[in-house]
Every structure is written in structure tokens, then in C-alpha cells.
Amino acid sequence: MILCADTMNISFRSWEREEDMRGSLSDCDQETILLGEDADQMTDFHSLRVFSDWNGLSRFGIGICSEGHGLEPHFLVHPERNRLIVGFNSQVVAIDLRKRKIAFQIRLSSLFRSFSPLKAYQMFLVFHEIGVMALTEDGDEIWRFDEDIIDDCVMENGTLSLSFLDAKPVMLDMLSGTLKIEERRAA
Numbered sequence: 553m554i555l556c557a558d559t560m561n562i563s564f565r566s567w568e569r570e571e572d573m574r575g576s577l578s579d580c581d582q583e584t585i586l587l588g589e590d591a592d593q594m595t596d597f598h599s600l601r602v603f604s605d606w607n608g609l610s611r612f613g614i615g616i617c618s619e620g621h622g623l624e625p626h627f628l629v630h631p632e633r634n635r636l637i638v639g640f641n642s643q644v645v646a647i648d649l650r651k652r653k654i655a656f657q658i659r660l661s662s663l664f665r666s667f668s669p670l671k672a673y674q675m676f677l678v679f680h681e682i683g684v685m686a687l688t689e690d691g692d693e694i695w696r697f698d699e700d701i702i703d704d705c706v707m708e709n710g711t712l713s714l715s716f717l718d719a720k721p722v723m724l725d726m727l728s729g730t731l732k733i734e735e736r737r738a739a
Contacts, residue, residue, distance in 0.1 A: 558631035560649055561603040566596065566624075573597035573615050580613035583652040588617035588641055595620035600627075600636070602649055612652045616640055621663055628667045628676060630689060637676075639664040644678055646691055656691030661698055668707065673727060677712070679705065684712070686729060695729025697722075 555562045567573040576599045577584050588594070596618040601611050616625050618640050625640035634650040642663055646655040662681035669676045670686075675694060678685050683698035684705075700719035705712065711732060712724045723732040 555627075555629065557629045557636075557649075558634065559604070560634075562629075562636065563601045563603070564627075565599050565601075567599065568597070570594060570597050570617065573599050573617075577601070577613035577615050580611040582612040584613035584615065585647060585652070585654065586615040586617070587638065587645055588619075588643075591617050591619045591641055593619055596624075598625055602636075604649075612649070614638075614647060623663065623665065626664070626667055628669060633689060635689075637667070639667055639678065642680070644687075658685075658687070658691060658693075660685075665702070670726065677726070684714070684724075686726070694727075697724055697729055 553564045565576060580601060594617040598616040598618065600614040603611055616638065618625060625638055628637040630637065634648060635646050635655055636649055637644060637646045642660045644658045644660065644664065648655040660680040661683065665679040665681060667676055667678060674689050675686050678687060679702065682701055683696065685696040686694040688694060699722065700716035702714055703717050704715040707726065710726050712726045713721065714724070715721045724730065725732055
């Protein structure tokens with residue numbers, strides 16, 4: 553699969569063996585970054601090859617060693633910042649595609665689950681198994697909320713409603729992360 557982002561093309565591929573992933577990155581003529589080498593167990597492997605010129609000859613490689621857990625790595629592209637943000641295992645890593653280096657890296661308190669970009673606010677939400685955090689596009693933490701295993705999530709009118717496996721549901725202001733108290737009418 554190939555994703556076009558600004559003037560770059562990014563090809564994605566999954567591998568069953570680390571050796572195959574490393575082999576796919578060996579012909580990259582620019583730097584290669586390997587993520588997730590510190591994983592407790594490595595069961596899935598993914599490679600990204602970034603082609604930065606029209607004929608596809610100039611290649612930058614990214615390898616991801618995943619712990620699996622049924623979750624594929626997620627990618628959030630910020631073409632205006634030339635960044636690719638990767639969520640996998642228990643971390644989020646932003647890679648500057650022009651400089652070919654890590655722009656920021658954030659450790660999560662549980663397994664990564666998904667992203668939700670909020671472009672109008674120049675921020676994005678990072679969902680993990682037991683909570684959510686809001687980050688600026690530069691990786692600065694705006695707010696964080698950890699509670700229990702997230703069962704469901706609804707975003708509507710600036711409110712983030714979370715339901716949990718074993719805790720009471722909450723409503724958060726998406727910009728500040730503060731709890732909203734639902735007004736109840738007297739019967």
C-alpha cells in the first residue's frame with residue numbers, strides 16, 4: 553500500500569519475521585529508524601519506506617517491532633509539518649520526514665489504541681487502553697485522563713464522552729480535559 557503525503561510517497565508492509573523487515577529496509581539509501589526494539593516481546597514487524605523524489609530512488613526507512621496484542625500500528629500524517637506520527641505498543645513517536653529523525657516520543661501508561669486529529673485546534677487525541685491524552689502537533693501534552701479500560705467513545709460538540717468497562721462514564725471538554733457535569737432536570 554502507498555500513501556501520498558505532500559511530495560512524499562510512503563509504502564507500508566507487514567512482516568512475520570524481523571529478518572524480513574530488516575531486509576526490506578536494507579536497500580534504503582538514506583537513514584533508517586527502527587522503533588520498538590525495547591518491546592518485551594516482538595511478534596509483528598512493519599516497514600515503511602518513504603520515497604522523497606519523483607522517481608522513487610531516494611528512500612528513507614522506518615521499521616516497527618510490535619508486541620502484537622491484536623492492534624496494528626496506526627499512522628497519522630501531518631504533511632504541513634512533514635511528520636508521520638506512529639502509535640504502537642505503549643508509545644507514540646513522531647518522525648520528521650524531511651530531517652529523517654525522531655521529532656518526539658511519548659510513553660503511554662497502557663497499550664496504544666488510536667488517534668483522533670483535531671486540526672482546527674492544532675492538536676490530536678491519543679487513545680490508549682485505559683485513557684486518553686491530548687497533544688499539540690509538536691508533541692506537548694495539553695491534558696491527560698486515565699481511568700479504566702475504554703469501552704466506547706463519542707466526540708460531539710467539543711465534548712468527549714467515554715464509557716469504561718468497570719467505571720462510571722465521564723464527559724470531558726476536548727480542549728481542556730476537564731470533567732463536564734451533566735445538567736439534570738428535575739422531574
